Amino acid sequence: MIVDMHTHWGAAWADQDQTDPSQGLKIFDSYDITHAILMASLALSDNAEIARDNDRVAEVCRRSGGRMIPCLTVHPCHGVRAVEEARRCIKTLGARGMKFHPWLQGFSVMDKTMDELAELAAEHNLPVFFHDGTPCYSMPSQIAGLARRHPRTIFVLGHAGLLELWREGIEAVRRHTNLWACMCGPHLAAQKEYFRCCDHQRLVWGSDYGFGFADPISYRLGLLQALKLPDHVMECVLDKNPRRLLRLAGA
Amino acid sequence: MLTIDCTITPGNERETVLAIDDLLRQMDRAQVDRAVIQPQDRCLAVANAEGNRRMLEMARAHPDRLVPACSVNPWYGRAAAEELLRAVADGARMLVLAPALQGYILGDELLNPVLDALGGRPMPVYVHTGPHLQSAPWQLALLAERYPHLPFIMGHSGATDFWTDVVPAARAAPNIYLESSFARPFTFARHLQALGAERGIMGSAAPRNDLKFEWEQMRAVLKPDAYSGFYGATLAGLLERGAL
Numbered sequence: 001m002i003v004d005m006h007t008h009w010g011a012a013w014a015d016q017d018q019t020d021p022s023q024g025l026k027i028f029d030s031y032d033i034t035h036a037i038l039m040a041s042l043a044l045s046d047n048a049e050i051a052r053d054n055d056r057v058a059e060v061c062r063r064s065g066g067r068m069i070p071c072l073t074v075h076p077c078h079g080v081r082a083v084e085e086a087r088r089c090i091k092t093l094g095a096r097g098m099k100f101h102p103w104l105q106g107f108s109v110m111d112k113t114m115d116e117l118a119e120l121a122a123e124h125n126l127p128v129f130f131h132d133g134t135p136c137y138s139m140p141s142q143i144a145g146l147a148r149r150h151p152r153t154i155f156v157l158g159h160a161g162l163l164e165l166w167r168e169g170i171e172a173v174r175r176h177t178n179l180w181a182c183m184c185g186p187h188l189a190a191q192k193e194y195f196r197c198c199d200h201q202r203l204v205w206g207s208d209y210g211f212g213f214a215d216p217i218s219y220r221l222g223l224l225q226a227l228k229l230p231d232h233v234m235e236c237v238l239d240k241n242p243r244r245l246l247r248l249a250g251a
Numbered sequence: 252m253l254t255i256d257c258t259i260t261p262g263n264e265r266e267t268v269l270a271i272d273d274l275l276r277q278m279d280r281a282q283v284d285r286a287v288i289q290p291q292d293r294c295l296a297v298a299n300a301e302g303n304r305r306m307l308e309m310a311r312a313h314p315d316r317l318v319p320a321c322s323v324n325p326w327y328g329r330a331a332a333e334e335l336l337r338a339v340a341d342g343a344r345m346l347v348l349a350p351a352l353q354g355y356i357l358g359d360e361l362l363n364p365v366l367d368a369l370g371g372r373p374m375p376v377y378v379h380t381g382p383h384l385q386s387a388p389w390q391l392a393l394l395a396e397r398y399p400h401l402p403f404i405m406g407h408s409g410a411t412d413f414w415t416d417v418v419p420a421a422r423a424a425p426n427i428y429l430e431s432s433f434a435r436p437f438t439f440a441r442h443l444q445a446l447g448a449e450r451g452i453m454g455s456a457a458p459r460n461d462l463k464f465e466w467e468q469m470r471a472v473l474k475p476d477a478y479s480g481f482y483g484a485t486l487a488g489l490l491e492r493g494a495l
Contacts, residue, residue: 103412134412135383162411163433164351164382185411187433189266189459214437219468226461 001250003242004028004036004217006129006158006184006206007068009057011042012213019059021068024210028067031217035248038068039099039129041211047075047105051085058093069246071097071129075105076113083116090124096246099129099158102137109137109146122152127245130155132169133162133185140165144172147179154178154245158206159185166190173198180245182206183224183237191227200233204242252475253483255285255318256462257377258406258432258454261309262291269458271309275316281455281463284483287345287490289320289377295349299323299331303338310342318490320345320377324353325361332368344490345375345404351382357390358397366398374493375486377404381411381433388413388420395424402489403427404452408434408442418445428485432456432465436472443473443481451481 009024017023028036038061043053054072061070072089074082089095098121102109109130121128132138140161147155160181161169170193173181181198183191184206194203205224207217224237243251260267261274278286288309289295294302303321310319321338323331323346335346346369350357357378366376378394380386388409395403403426409417410433417434421427421442429446431439432454443451451473455465475482 159411163407187456187459188461188464193266214441216435216437218471219435219437222464222468226464 001239002031002033002221003204003239003246003248004033004207004209005156005182005204005242005245006039006208007036008039008041008208008210009060010211013210014042014056019056019063021060021064025064025067027209027215027217031221033217035067035069035242036209037071037097037129037242037246038210039071040073043073044101044104047078050074054085054089054093054095058089058095061094069096069248070094071099073099073101074117075107076100076111076117077107079113082113083120086117086120090120090126095126097127097129101131103131103134107137109142114146115149118146118150118153122150125247127154127156127180129158129182131159132157133159133165140169140172144176144179147172147176151178154180156204156245157181160190160194161186163187163190166193170194170197173202177202180204184208184220188223188226191223195227195229195233200236201241203237204245205237252479253285253487254283255287255453255483255486256283256455256457256466257287257404257430257452257486258456259286259288259462260291260456260458261288264291264293266459267291271313274457275313277457277462278316281466283462283466285316285318287318287320287486289345289347290322292349292352295322295347296324296352296354299327300334303334303343307338307341307343318345319343320347322347322349323365325359325365326354328364332364335365335368339369339372339374344494345377347377347379349379350385351379355385357386358394362394366401369401371400372493373400373402375402375404375489377406377430379406380409381407381413383412388416391427392420392423395427399424399426401426402493404430404489406430406454407432407456408439410434410438414438417442421446421450428452428489430454431469432460436469439469440472443478448478449480449485451478452486453482
């Protein structure tokens, strides 16, 4: 059983299939991926698309029979409107996580509305996913700063620091028990260090599938398998940890 | 078909621990004929001569399998140029620059004395790209335009965040070649399809990555029959020209 903790419903998929997940699910089936958190894509680069993209992601997930799990996004610079949209996504669309991409969206995580959103996430037990690994708005240490201010909220480094900031990511995850990391971006040696240095109960795996039609799952799943982790650790990373984080059946 | 891995770091520290016997075994398992070996991080940053000597010694012990690269930190000024010429005279076939580790912005005039020291020799210059401030594809394009006779290898093809810049920057400077490590097959294939197979060079970045896994994954996406230059011949040509 595999839960992919980093996928998107990209523009290419929206153009081709609108809100029909069947092609995407076939790809998941070929890798035994049972569930995936589904994040927006268009909304990350176009504020005018936020509400429409939240609706679209929710509809794709609804049609997936529960295998795809909706993750909302808003733009913190929209202030009250952002919080209202987040509430709408939680209450009426069934969003199970929040996703932010400060680099693409163009905001600082120090924005005051981010604090409100973080507290809202805690109130509803939603994990908050971040793009990370990219200066100057998406560094692991910055997200760790947010985790420090909001100890009730669980934050996830969506890329574990990527290729340049993975050491910073490791330090941040070790320091804050409400900070998790998704193995989606760092090279093999960096991932080894994560498993050597961090609590594996807070590590998950993701493919970043869905921005286009290219298939990153084979590579990224293969990379995780190349770590040759003990079976019980692999089970935690691919199945138990994400189920616990998303409060899925079997957690 | 000749196969060469452009990016191997047989170090003995941190995440680049890789003994030479182990490397040769991994190359055999991955059906890789030759590898360009480059110094580990500390030797890129500060202990240049130590790292260069180590690469040269390893390559001398296995001349049919290993090709030595060297590096100098341009902050050492004249001493850097002298060390480069010494390493080249001893057999180094590629210069490696790592601006983020070595502490400058790629393209800084600080590099001029080092690159000028090569004279007219078209030695390939491998640049670790990807770090946001110090080593971006368009910074490399500016440098490559300044030294049009030198082939520049864009190490890691700007991975992760500069994937949008890679192809336009390489188009701007025809003496830029794209190296694949860290760029991942599913992204790198798009770069080569846009730019042309003749501009690509295969690298695994072992031991940060698993050598065999990287070659298998890449071969599954870019079929060796159609991309023979990418898997070795293109780099072989650059190394040969640089040795003249």
